[in-house]
Amino acid sequence: MNYDEYIERMKDNKYKELVVTKSGEDKPYVFISYRSDSWKKVLTEIVYKLQKEYGLRIYFDKDFASETNTWVEQFQKNMNSPFCKAFICFFDEGYVTSYATLIELMHAMNPKSKLKDSIFSINFNIDWKKLDDNGNNTGLGVEQDDNPGWEKEKEAFEYEFKLIKDNDEYKAVEAYYKRNDELRVCDCKDIMNIIQPKNRRPFADTKEFYEHFIIKPLKDKCPSVFEDVLKADVVNQENKVIASNNVEEDRAYTLKNDIILKQDSESSVDVESIATPLSVNIPTIVSKATILRDFEKLCESVDFCVELGNARNKIRHGGKGLFDYLMAALLRGCDADIYDKKNNRVMRQAGYNYNKYAVVENPNDPKTSDIQYPWTWTTNCRKSIKKDDIPDRFFNEKGKVKSGRLEDFNKIFENLRPESTIGEVLEKFESREKGFDTKDNTLIFEAWNLIEEIHLN
Structure with a gap:
């Protein structure tokens, strides 16, 4: 030139x-x-x-x-x-x-x-x-x-x-x-x-x-x-209301009919006081281009977690734990303090809602929905690791995987950047990086196909 x-x-x-x-x-x-x-x-x-x-x-x-x-x-x-x-x-x-x-x-x-x-x-x-x-x-x-x-x-x-x-x-x-x-x-x-x-x-x-x-x-x-693959969508349904003027204009709140805002005499918020935020910047469908931060916000929606549970029930036999393992990666960890039992307070809404509305058998039955430690979701994830990679301390005296936290494997998920995309996480499973090599990675991709089909009206 x-x-x-x-x-x-x-x-x-x-x-x-x-x-x-x-x-x-x-x-x-x-x-x-x-x-x-x-x-x-x-x-x-x-x-x-x-x-x-x-x-x-x-x-x-x-x-x-x-x-x-x-x-x-x-x-x-x-x-x-x-x-x-x-x-x-x-x-x-x-x-x-x-x-x-x-x-x-x-x-x-x-x-x-x-x-x-x-x-x-x-x-x-x-x-x-x-x-x-x-x-x-x-x-x-x-x-x-x-x-x-x-x-x-x-x-x-x-x-x-x-x-x-x-x-x-x-x-x-x-x-x-x-x-x-x-x-x-x-x-x-x-x-x-x-x-x-x-x-x-x-x-x-x-x-x-x-x-x-x-x-x-x-x-x-x-x-x-791509800077912005998915355009912003705002969910507008019968049981969803647009935030009032005293709330940021770019926020919408989903209020489920079966979730009631409660306060006790000490004004502490009860665990069922769930107003699920859906930012106008969060898509109502997911693809490989969706970034993890947006996916986590979407999982704060009870409706979406119910749909995740429906998808999880469609996966072939033995795949539910792998479904949970993929979700642990997409939510960048499942061992964090999701629920503070002492103060009856939700710490991570997305993890709490996924465990309660997608994993447990019946969210309205205290016997199956008492999501205290050890978490059902976490235990399923632990059982999904390749047996050769599971530390000895994960096994009981009968040689079976014990209930409990995912621990050191979970740290790999926690280190994923919130700006990473779902596609980049799937690439890690495809190349079987450490922490992304489960006992059956084909079920990981089957789980993803089911998640990708979810569409909120």
Whole structure:
């Protein structure tokens, strides 16, 4: 990009409006890889729409200046970040002939990368044959006054190239570059042609293309990269009233007919004094994109917990404990002090309501609904852990799992961030991370399918 093009980009209103999320901001995002002279089409037409219309969080090198030598370090830092969830590349003739974009693509695809299964390729028309005879040097490793990082770029290229050529699937790239050789345009093109992602799609400027080939795959793979996937819903039913003027305008309170506000002589609130808050920002349905904080608030609703209980009863034999274990993860713990018996006070409304209205046999029968320690829900969770992972102290003298708290396994759930999404938790169960490897993970996903089907009217 020459100076005049740089000035034009800096003055472009759409370009200026694009918001870049960086690794240090602790928010999930997608890495955008593009050739700099394609910025107009890529950034102000496609990426602009993805951000403004669909709420996609993105990173691209907006602040990069060619007179600095930070480019290699900058892209590696932001691509290696745990908050970088996917990689979108834009293939055109400029992209396939640039060593810089080739370094980025190889870095995303190498065997050590966590992004190799989350690469989305958008393709423009490329006349590959026209590039066959272009023997010009791409500039890799060429000393330039405006690029003090040229040596670091060459080192980075050779490191990434070795990782790619050592991969059996891409061994053919070895024929197009030898260490310390010149990287020609036609060589760069041939390497790109070999390693380009298999899920590439010809670009079409239609709503169907955006939603089917970009938005849907991203939501399925990493829903947390969207700012606001689910729009706010306010439940308005017969037995639900909108908060009065002396309550915050953005709150609604659900008052069930069978829940009565009581006060004793000492003005302490009874355990049945439950006014379940439903924020206008909390959805009445859930998906993989729902963040855990919103899911917990939704579980404060008795209606939703009753529906969870109905779903729990549908799961095949032996799955109720696994259903509870998934709920323990989604609510970020079930061993916390849910109910203060001494003061007759609910401490965690979501946990209390789930245990009482979804787990116990009959919430109106004191014999089955006396949810004191040990909690029914917690005991079910303990029994759902793989037997080999259960500490000896969890077993009684007969070799059966004792009732009680989940304890050290629960700490793993408590450490989940409230901004995490349900999809990210499910990914942990899919990869069977510590604490997410139960005696039957297939029932975990069956439980999720039942939860996802719940719709509050």
